[in-house]
Amino acid sequence: MTRGKTPRRLHLNAFLMNTGHHEASWRLPESDPYAHVDLRHYVRLARIAERGTFDSLFLADGPQLWSNLAQRPAGALEPLTLLTALATATEHIGLIATASTSYNSPYNLARKLASLDIISGGRAGWNIVTTAGAEAARNFGLAEEPAHAERYARAAEFLDVARKLWDSWEDDTIVADKAAGVWGDDSRIHPARHQGTYFSVAGALNVPRSPQGYPLLVQAGSSEDGKAFAARYAEAVFTAQRTLADAQAFYADLKSRTGRAGRDPGHIKVLPGIVPVLGSTQAEARAAEQLLEDHIVYEHGVGRLESLLTLPAGTLKLDERLPSELPPESAIEGAKSRYTLVVELARRERLTVRQLIARLGGGRGHLTFTGTPEQVAGQIETWFTQGAADGFNIMPAVLPSGLDAFVEHVVPLLRARGLFRTEYDDPRQTLRERYGLPRPAHPYPTPAPALV
Amino acid sequence: MTRGKTPRRLHLNAFLMNTGHHEASWRLPESDPYAHVDLRHYVRLARIAERGTFDSLFLADGPQLWSNLAQRPAGALEPLTLLTALATATEHIGLIATASTSYNSPYNLARKLASLDIISGGRAGWNIVTTAGAEAARNFGLAEEPAHAERYARAAEFLDVARKLWDSWEDDTIVADKAAGVWGDDSRIHPARHQGTYFSVAGALNVPRSPQGYPLLVQAGSSEDGKAFAARYAEAVFTAQRTLADAQAFYADLKSRTGRAGRDPGHIKVLPGIVPVLGSTQAEARAAEQLLEDHIVYEHGVGRLESLLTLPAGTLKLDERLPSELPPESAIEGAKSRYTLVVELARRERLTVRQLIARLGGGRGHLTFTGTPEQVAGQIETWFTQGAADGFNIMPAVLPSGLDAFVEHVVPLLRARGLFRTEYDDPRQTLRERYGLPRPAHPYPTPAPALV
Ligand SMILES: Cc1cc2nc3c(=O)[nH]c(=O)nc-3n(C[C@H](O)[C@H](O)[C@H](O)COP(=O)(O)O)c2cc1C
Ligand SMILES: Cc1cc2nc3c(=O)[nH]c(=O)nc-3n(C[C@H](O)[C@H](O)[C@H](O)COP(=O)(O)O)c2cc1C
Numbered sequence: 001m002t003r004g005k006t007p008r009r010l011h012l013n014a015f016l017m018n019t020g021h022h023e024a025s026w027r028l029p030e031s032d033p034y035a036h037v038d039l040r041h042y043v044r045l046a047r048i049a050e051r052g053t054f055d056s057l058f059l060a061d062g063p064q065l066w067s068n069l070a071q072r073p074a075g076a077l078e079p080l081t082l083l084t085a086l087a088t089a090t091e092h093i094g095l096i097a098t099a100s101t102s103y104n105s106p107y108n109l110a111r112k113l114a115s116l117d118i119i120s121g122g123r124a125g126w127n128i129v130t131t132a133g134a135e136a137a138r139n140f141g142l143a144e145e146p147a148h149a150e151r152y153a154r155a156a157e158f159l160d161v162a163r164k165l166w167d168s169w170e171d172d173t174i175v176a177d178k179a180a181g182v183w184g185d186d187s188r189i190h191p192a193r194h195q196g197t198y199f200s201v202a203g204a205l206n207v208p209r210s211p212q213g214y215p216l217l218v219q220a221g222s223s224e225d226g227k228a229f230a231a232r233y234a235e236a237v238f239t240a241q242r243t244l245a246d247a248q249a250f251y252a253d254l255k256s257r258t259g260r261a262g263r264d265p266g267h268i269k270v271l272p273g274i275v276p277v278l279g280s281t282q283a284e285a286r287a288a289e290q291l292l293e294d295h296i297v298y299e300h301g302v303g304r305l306e307s308l309l310t311l312p313a314g315t316l317k318l319d320e321r322l323p324s325e326l327p328p329e330s331a332i333e334g335a336k337s338r339y340t341l342v343v344e345l346a347r348r349e350r351l352t353v354r355q356l357i358a359r360l361g362g363g364r365g366h367l368t369f370t371g372t373p374e375q376v377a378g379q380i381e382t383w384f385t386q387g388a389a390d391g392f393n394i395m396p397a398v399l400p401s402g403l404d405a406f407v408e409h410v411v412p413l414l415r416a417r418g419l420f421r422t423e424y425d426d427p428r429q430t431l432r433e434r435y436g437l438p439r440p441a442h443p444y445p446t447p448a449p450a451l452v
Numbered sequence: 453m454t455r456g457k458t459p460r461r462l463h464l465n466a467f468l469m470n471t472g473h474h475e476a477s478w479r480l481p482e483s484d485p486y487a488h489v490d491l492r493h494y495v496r497l498a499r500i501a502e503r504g505t506f507d508s509l510f511l512a513d514g515p516q517l518w519s520n521l522a523q524r525p526a527g528a529l530e531p532l533t534l535l536t537a538l539a540t541a542t543e544h545i546g547l548i549a550t551a552s553t554s555y556n557s558p559y560n561l562a563r564k565l566a567s568l569d570i571i572s573g574g575r576a577g578w579n580i581v582t583t584a585g586a587e588a589a590r591n592f593g594l595a596e597e598p599a600h601a602e603r604y605a606r607a608a609e610f611l612d613v614a615r616k617l618w619d620s621w622e623d624d625t626i627v628a629d630k631a632a633g634v635w636g637d638d639s640r641i642h643p644a645r646h647q648g649t650y651f652s653v654a655g656a657l658n659v660p661r662s663p664q665g666y667p668l669l670v671q672a673g674s675s676e677d678g679k680a681f682a683a684r685y686a687e688a689v690f691t692a693q694r695t696l697a698d699a700q701a702f703y704a705d706l707k708s709r710t711g712r713a714g715r716d717p718g719h720i721k722v723l724p725g726i727v728p729v730l731g732s733t734q735a736e737a738r739a740a741e742q743l744l745e746d747h748i749v750y751e752h753g754v755g756r757l758e759s760l761l762t763l764p765a766g767t768l769k770l771d772e773r774l775p776s777e778l779p780p781e782s783a784i785e786g787a788k789s790r791y792t793l794v795v796e797l798a799r800r801e802r803l804t805v806r807q808l809i810a811r812l813g814g815g816r817g818h819l820t821f822t823g824t825p826e827q828v829a830g831q832i833e834t835w836f837t838q839g840a841a842d843g844f845n846i847m848p849a850v851l852p853s854g855l856d857a858f859v860e861h862v863v864p865l866l867r868a869r870g871l872f873r874t875e876y877d878d879p880r881q882t883l884r885e886r887y888g889l890p891r892p893a894h895p896y897p898t899p900a901p902a903l904v
Pocket of ligand 1: 062128131219222223227238239338
């Protein structure tokens with residue numbers, strides 16, 4: 001798995017989410033329940049991640065307010081806005097914003113992402129999502145959520161348009177000849193001229209080509225359509241995998257799909273999510289986990305589970321298992337792969353509804369690595385060296401303390417094992433370069449004038 | 453014109469535009485032709501304006517790339533993105549972003565503006581524009597620009613939806629009761645439930661109510677529809693006025709319209725744009741202006757003027773006047789009031805096309821105050837005390853030097869005359885408070901529970 005002389009290095013992304021990924025984290029004495037709307041909280045988190053030489057940080061998002069505000073912090077600063085503020089508070093770390101292809105216009109979104117890439121000096125990334133759920137649809141003039149396949153068809157066309165826009169300026173369009181009074185070279189502008197099924201966009205983008213050409217393209221769909229999309233467009237993939245075997249299968253599948261799509265399989269990085277729960281002994285780590293579980297309000301979880309499984313309210317009983325008859329994944333128009341992950345977890349481990357909620361409360365289906373720093377570093381190494389991951393999406397149960405603990409105690413072990421960078425390389429390295437990916441070449445550069 | 457004991461104070465807004473408002477400014481030796489995509493340039497400008505205790509700074513915008521890159525810097529960082537970065541580099545100054553009601557969704561834009569208001573601690577403003585021109589329309593799936601009246605009808609509905617969204621959380625929705633496990637009070641959430649002609653938006657915004665309730669609402673339309681819109685919604689108005697008499701008429705008209713719309717006329721602030729060109733003598737100031745005019749490429753200006761006047765290419769001759777037959781304003785679907793302003797200027801001052809271009813090159817129709825600091829301060833005082841302005845939109849011909857000169861030489865005179873603040877008041881004052889406007893009350897707050 002090593003390439004030539006450079007040892008293969010793992011990539012770490014910090015998935016930031018208000019007071020932490022555990023749904024009860026906001027109830028701990030250390031947590032600030034207003035953290036999710038406080039820039040200082042995110043600045044602090046970004047600086048911890050940068051101290052840990054993480055590749056990037058990431059904000060999830062969806063354009064709807066989930067009902068039931070009682071249960072946990074709701075609402076959030078819009079990710080592109082927040083990440084722009086973080087760009088000025090950090091120097092190296094990549095900034096990955098979630099934005100929906102179903103509920104944005106390509107022109108506006110491409111512009112904002114290019115602006116963030118320029119402002120941050122080449123550190124922008126885009127987590128491309130198609131956004132499940134009728135709640136979001138109804139905030140944008142639709143009565144119901146568009147079908148899953150249609151959302152992905154629109155996403156593909158969205159990416160085609162966005163790339164045309166990002167390539168609408170050649171890298172050297174600006175001439176800046178003051179004496180001649182010529183600022184830019186109009187012949188190096190390539191209007192999008194796109195006429196498609198979902199979009200028609202005529203012009204060029206109103207911002208020059210950005211340091212990375214375009215933001216790092218990240219994706220997290222795990223359905224068939226989602227994986228096909230990732231193979232075609234994504235440069236990094238977030239995924240929820242619960243066992244080493246599942247993760248290996250997913251990894252191999254995605255790399256081979258990417259090859260079949262005509263791309264270099266090395267140019268898609270697979271990052272499973274993990275929720276590290278640390279203690280200086282295994283018992284201490286387990287106690288930290290138990291403390292969080294004790295703060296879960298289980299009644300809240302039941303309603304959420306019923307809605308995920310498309311069951312009528314009142315179907316599930318806390319101390320019983322899931323009903324044996326459940327709809328097949330093909331009948332789900334929302335988050336298909338999440339549905340299957342949850343059902344399989346419950347079946348495989350024969351969990352009651354209460355136990356299932358406790359397991360999901362910690363990371364919504366992502367794998368929890370509970371133990372000492374050595375144990376967690378060991379699990380990371382195993383997954384990384386056994387063909388399950390190119391890196392990890394680190395989802396601390398409690399923030400900032402969980403990220404701080406990971407940086408203080410796990411990162412040094414990963415460095416000592418030669419798995420992870422000890423410092424950032426060239427400070428002008430872009431996010432894409434940090435992930436070991438090439439800058440996209442401009443597709444139709446004007447040839448340099450012949451010397452006469 | 454004084455209210456009680458507080459002397460009436462003027463308001464200053466810095467209109468930032470790459471290397472300056474003069475179209476030839478980028479050609480001066482001091483100018484950086486890449487400034488428009490350099491965050492440091494804008495940070496520097498924002499800090500100069502803050503040193504001058506300006507109320508706010510402002511970025512114009514349109515979602516299209518104007519062709520003819522040869523003539524001047526084109527493309528720009530998206531304003532909301534750039535202003536978020538500036539929020540972290542400044543402490544007091546208001547941040548006014550232009551965004552279009554014709555080419556955005558209310559849900560996304562309301563969310564971003566609320567996020568900026570939270571991140572900046574209550575310093576966000578929105579310059580509401582309807583966006584003229586087919587170029588923009590064609591970037592958003594339309595073949596032609598929507599009719600002027602239709603754009604304003606959509607703008608009004610957009611504002612209604614946006615305010616419903618900004619009011620969808622009461623101010624005290626967050627309960628944060630850790631012991632009881634209750635984070636928020638669902639009964640204080642008011643979904644938009646909007647079904648209209650242009651928009652249907654069901655849910656609540658996914659961000660809490662911001663410090664100002666919602667951003668300061670600014671507008672700059674000068675047509676009949678534009679003024680009617682301003683009277684109904686705007687709290688500050690940017691306008692291009694060329695004579696004291698015109699400005700007085702506009703001021704009186706807008707205040708009385710605002711009263712007729714059922715609002716307090718004191719709650720709309722009128723800010724004409726001025727291009728200050730300074731010199732330590734009048735001759736020096738005139739020489740600075742001449743230097744800029746000498747850098748204009750007049751051939752570029754002809755095409756722009758023909759397109760504004762909807763004339764076929766080749767109609768205008770540089771050393772002749774405008775043709776006597778021109779279409780009436782009612783036939784113009786683009787920027788109606790700008791059309792009229794330009795035609796009237798040319799007719800009133802009997803300008804040749806070349807002279808007209810020179811006059812427009814400096815501030816695109818805004819008034820140029822050329823002279824010594826004393827003269828410029830005097831003109832400002834006259835307009836302010838003679839019922840023509842509540843403050844000014846300062847549009848330096850060259851940036852940063854023109855803003856710096858204004859802050860160094862004119863602001864102290866305005867302060868000495870008691871017309872302008874000498875320092876920022878309470879550091880936690882919001883932008884709206886700085887403009888002397890009340891915070892919008894929540895329209896349907898839940899009554900406090902009765903004490904039992
Ligand atoms: C780590 C991770 C983060 C995700 N973040 C988001 C998000 O911010 N917004 C969103 O709508 N979906 C998010 N998703 C969901 C995926 O984009 C996708 O919709 C989901 O995995 C279901 O896959 P499918 O769409 O292919 O059915 C995330 C998924 C994972 C694994
Ligand atoms: C100082 C000033 C700034 C303006 N900024 C913008 C802008 O950023 N984007 C835009 O589309 N229009 C801008 N406008 C144009 C107005 O919004 C409006 O379209 C124009 O005055 C024509 O008025 P009408 O739309 O009522 O016909 C600006 C106008 C003025 C006076």
